[in-house]
Amino acid sequence: MFDVRNHAEERCGGMGRMSPQRQHGARPSPEVRAVRERPAAGRRRTSHSLEAVLTEAVALLDTSGEHALTFRALAARLGGGAASIYWYVSSKDELLDRAADHVLADVLVAVEGVGGGDPVDDLRTIALALFDAIVERPWLGAYFMRDTGVQPNGLRLYERLGQQVLRLELGPRESFHAVSAIVGFVVGTAADMGQQAPEAVLSGEVDRDEYLARYAAQWRALDADEFPFIHHVVDEFAGHDDAEQFRAGLDLILAGLSLQAGR
Amino acid sequence: MFDVRNHAEERCGGMGRMSPQRQHGARPSPEVRAVRERPAAGRRRTSHSLEAVLTEAVALLDTSGEHALTFRALAARLGGGAASIYWYVSSKDELLDRAADHVLADVLVAVEGVGGGDPVDDLRTIALALFDAIVERPWLGAYFMRDTGVQPNGLRLYERLGQQVLRLELGPRESFHAVSAIVGFVVGTAADMGQQAPEAVLSGEVDRDEYLARYAAQWRALDADEFPFIHHVVDEFAGHDDAEQFRAGLDLILAGLSLQAGR
DNA sequence: CGATCTTATAGAACGATGTTCGATGTCCGC
DNA sequence: GCGGACATCGAACATCGTTCTATAAGATCG
Incomplete structure (x- = not known):
């Protein structure tokens, strides 16, 4: 698998496309983020998983356009609170970066x-x-x-x-x-x-x-x-x-x- | 001079680049907008003019980036209120369209x-x-x-x-x-x-x-x-x-x- | 001159958004 | 059964685009 691990060092852009000033820098437990796929055996209530977050985000973007992708709207689709998404993603920019790559x-x-x-x-x-x-x-x-x-x-x-x-x-x-x-x-x-x-x-x-x-x-x-x-x-x-x-x-x-x- | 006048008919995009869903459609006195250059003889207090608005907008964009262009920040530069800008421009999208063309x-x-x-x-x-x-x-x-x-x-x-x-x-x-x-x-x-x-x-x-x-x-x-x-x-x-x-x-x-x- | 219309401005408020904080619940290993 | 990591969420904050309404200065005209 891919494994460009990022232990607290800042991420970089690539290929001439540099990332702007945003420093979405993995605040809450960065390097564990990759394992966030847990099989969800006894899911408590909502249990998102990065996959689910990205999938719903893309669905929202596809059906209603970019302006419709809101943390609250996304949270509603996932059946949870808006703040919860920040456990998987540190900012909206990172959410969009990951959604793009997901596609x-x-x-x-x-x-x-x-x-x-x-x-x-x-x-x-x-x-x-x-x-x-x-x-x-x-x-x-x-x-x-x-x-x-x-x-x-x-x-x-x-x-x-x-x-x-x-x-x-x-x-x-x-x-x-x-x-x-x-x-x-x-x-x-x-x-x-x-x-x-x-x-x-x-x-x-x-x-x-x-x-x-x-x-x-x-x-x-x-x-x-x-x-x-x-x-x-x-x-x-x-x-x-x-x-x-x-x-x-x-x-x-x-x-x-x-x-x-x-x- | 250029004279693609738009009497209340909707504007269009061009060349394959279509404008998105925004319908910034000239709500307050559309066709008079072009004459908004008045020589400013006895200017009351601030007296902006489209030119000044665009110039300051571009200056703001150049020095601090796109996220810094705010109606309030722009108004502060012009020495007036944020709502006043809407007399020259019907939305932020139009402001950016015009600023781009100004450059x-x-x-x-x-x-x-x-x-x-x-x-x-x-x-x-x-x-x-x-x-x-x-x-x-x-x-x-x-x-x-x-x-x-x-x-x-x-x-x-x-x-x-x-x-x-x-x-x-x-x-x-x-x-x-x-x-x-x-x-x-x-x-x-x-x-x-x-x-x-x-x-x-x-x-x-x-x-x-x-x-x-x-x-x-x-x-x-x-x-x-x-x-x-x-x-x-x-x-x-x-x-x-x-x-x-x-x-x-x-x-x-x-x-x-x-x-x-x-x- | 005074009434009225147009031009131009601005304060206050509305609704929505990204983000943060703190509290709380749930699970695992011991 | 207990402590810590995992995960969630409500409430609040600051900010933004935008609208509404009020208002004042010039122009027009009788």
Whole structure:
């Protein structure tokens, strides 16, 4: 298993994504936190377990969005008090860090078999899996690999991407830059696209097209001399598909990478 | 001038970046808001003006970070009450949207002369300018071009990037995808890199190296069989430069784009 | 000039949130 | 059966975004 133990030393960020000023530093019994899975033989009343906390947190985030994740709302779902959650998690930031990593476990499973084919194709496959996960869960992007001490799955995903780049036989620096670029593009783009339209949540598909159309109309109303490019692409924008747009951008990076690898 | 007037109709997001559920929809006298610049002849007591509000908001964000931007703190800086700010701005989201666009005006000025040389080089220049702005202000990334109705400068920057792509003579779809990819990469990467280390804010340079070193040590402690890639690039990570890392990733995209344009 | 409307400001309060504190209950080893 | 670690929770605190209402200064007009 993973075992980056943290005995009272501060955690760190990773991969260029540094954790901000928050110093969620394991106040109540830090190193025992990992064993918090107890089989729950004779559970007293609620008996949460970190797993249950994260699962319910993710469920809350998925169904009602980031602003709905509240210690009180989460506690209500768990059938307990809000303060109890602090026994498993030292702050809301850590809760979100752990929830993000909890979700990444599924992505990791989804790309388990990838690695046998063409390196670039495998890279694309993994990147797409990560993209899908973040688009479905916009909050994920903001907390992806912020603190690898608490997010082993993020590290594993980074590693899996890296292993494909490894087969391109580039130097360490080019390899590092390549994976960083891919991750940066995937997370950044997916997080952007995940921010839904105001009321499109309600009706689903039709609303999105109309939303785009109204937007496109606003663009078309701009001065043609001052905004030639916008007029050039407004039709593409009006009918664009997020996944295709992402894929096209990813392919630009991968094409550049292939070129660099001399393939 | 820009004149995307919004008479009581709802604003929209743009470019794939949709604004979330917030419907900051101009409650108190919407369309007059643009004229809120009054020369302040006989100012009564405080007399803010949108400009002053945004300037102080940005100053607060720059010196103390996003969490320090509070209506009360901002009001204290302006020498007035917190509720007064709502006359210029209908919500904190709109305040941040406008503050973000306010900052982009500087970027726009910085890239004013760009456009004469090689299209790809000009693209790189503009992207770098945007990158620098976001790295200095991590909060900018999250609010870049979320609501073009309130953020004309974001649109203008998008347009300027697009104009360079236009010269590559691609089809509308490829052009749209290219600019979207560049913007997505720039914003995503820069926002990530902007999240500073916990205490690195205090000491500046030396702390960052030590921070990276401690992180690298954590990576080196990982199992070499399970994490071959991480071991392969850990030295690069330990001594990496954010700007160089960004540039390398951007060049991958631009290389792919050059290939596509047949140059 | 005085009435009235618009522009602009601000104090007080509301509801919600993250977090802390202290008390209490439950389980295990001895 | 007893002490200490594990686990839970109610109550309270400080802070935040936001709303409501009152109010005063300029502009407009008869």
